[in-house]
Amino acid sequence: MPRLSVQNMGPCRYAFGLAVGGFEPVAVLLVVVSALAAAILILAHRIGPRRHGAIKEDTYESGMEPIGDTRRRFNVRFYLVAVLYLVFAVEIVFLYPWAVLFPRLTAAANAPEPHAARRLLEAGGTPTALLLAAGVFLALLLVGFVYEWRRGVFKWN
Numbered sequence: 001m002p003r004l005s006v007q008n009m010g011p012c013r014y015a016f017g018l019a020v021g022g023f024e025p026v027a028v029l030l031v032v033v034s035a036l037a038a039a040i041l042i043l044a045h046r047i048g049p050r051r052h053g054a055i056k057e058d059t060y061e062s063g064m065e066p067i068g069d070t071r072r073r074f075n076v077r078f079y080l081v082a083v084l085y086l087v088f089a090v091e092i093v094f095l096y097p098w099a100v101l102f103p104r105l106t107a108a109a110n111a112p113e114p115h116a117a118r119r120l121l122e123a124g125g126t127p128t129a130l131l132l133a134a135g136v137f138l139a140l141l142l143v144g145f146v147y148e149w150r151r152g153v154f155k156w157n
Contacts, residue, residue: 080153091141098134105130 106127148154 077153077156080148084148084153087144088141091137095134095137098130098137102127102130102134 105125
């Protein structure tokens with residue numbers, strides 16, 4: 001199997017056929033985080049209060065005594081709004097890289113010197129294509145929003 005090398009990264013070590021150079025900081029981070037989490041759990045168990053009883057183990061809801069059954073049915077609209085929020089939040093997260101890349105791509109298209117977005121330009125990407133892709137994405141988002149509006153998801157009667 002031919003060994004692959006990364007330019008300007010120094011020598012790579014191989015384990016199980018994979019390059020492992022540069023993963024030491026990640027391993028140290030995982031060990032430190034695991035040790036910190038274990039230390040917090042152990043300290044909470046050793047130092048924490050040890051009082052138990054019926055009052056301590058009773059359900060507590062914002063200072064109010066619980067009334068009725070906790071397994072009652074909720075209106076499905078609560079779940080629909082929650083799912084809509086998640087969908088819109090995830091789609092906004094997908095727009096963030098576009099918003100970061102678009103100004104760089106337009107600057108790279110107009111600048112003669114090499115730029116960070118130059119590889120995207122060399123692959124055939126243009127600022128117009130990127131703008132069109134974001135427009136199609138937002139149009140699909142708008143179609144979904146109008147569909148939900150017409151279905152009456154936002155009506156609370």
